[in-house]
Amino acid sequence: MKKWLFGILAVLMIAVLAACTEEDDASEEETEEDAAVAVETAEVREGDLVVDRSASGRTSPSQSAPVMLQAPGEVDTLEVSEGEQVEEDDVIAKIATQAGIQNIRAPRDGEVMNLAVQEGDMATAEEPLAIIADMNEMTVEFTVTAEVRDLLTEGDVLDAVIEGETYEAEVVTVRAMPDDTGLYPVEATIPNEDDRLVPGMIAELTIPETVAEGALIIPTQALVEEDGSTFVYLVEENSAVKTKITPVETQTEETAVEGEIEPGDQVVTTGQSNLSDEDTVEVVEGE
Structure with a gap:
């Protein structure tokens, strides 16, 4: 009798274990199937x-004019200082010459740059006394290969990064002939409305090219x-x-x-x- 009971219990345990194993296997299969x-x-x-080509150049005044003397002489009076704004025909300096005091006037509106003399200095007629530059607009000159030149047309507006700031640069000149280096000169202008740009700053220009x-x-x-x-x-x-x-x-x-x-x-x-x-x-x- 006891052996019979033990036999029944053993069969039941085996059935339970088999069911658990099947459930575990099914659960694992379900987990594997659901894993994403x-x-x-x-x-x-x-x-x-579109890919971006690049070119770099330095800023310079878009327009400038030298202040020249008609005759050499001693600087009697300087009427302006470096960086001062003047208008056309304003007196820049008074020069004592053999013919008397000569008034030197600004040839155009703009900013006084490269003022080369002080009062009491001798000024010559060969070298400019100063440069009067239009700083309201800057020019950037750069050179490109023939391949990049074909991407540019006068009137194009490019992004130009100068000291971390982005400006709009309009292409005004694309030369048809290369320079001595075999590259093609290009000029672009940048408005200088906030007067933050000065001559000699490096401008990095972006030239887009559509490749597909x-x-x-x-x-x-x-x-x-x-x-x-x-x-x-x-x-x-x-x-x-x-x-x-x-x-x-x-x-x-x-x-x-x-x-x-x-x-x-x-x-x-x-x-x-x-x-x-x-x-x-x-x-x-x-x-």
């Missing part, structure tokens, strides 16, 4: 792929290279869809591509190294 790979995505866009027009654009980091082919992963209904594409033009940040993708599609940009086709994914935001 965390990814970040970006939207495929349609447009032009009306293309499908994706982040370059979305590309996956495999066996000589290029793929991306699209996210469709929380699944990763491995999609073959052809890069047309690749830049550091963005790439123009062709393939079975459309504007508005979500392409995986982070986490694709952990993906296979048809994996379940969870889209998360980047840091």
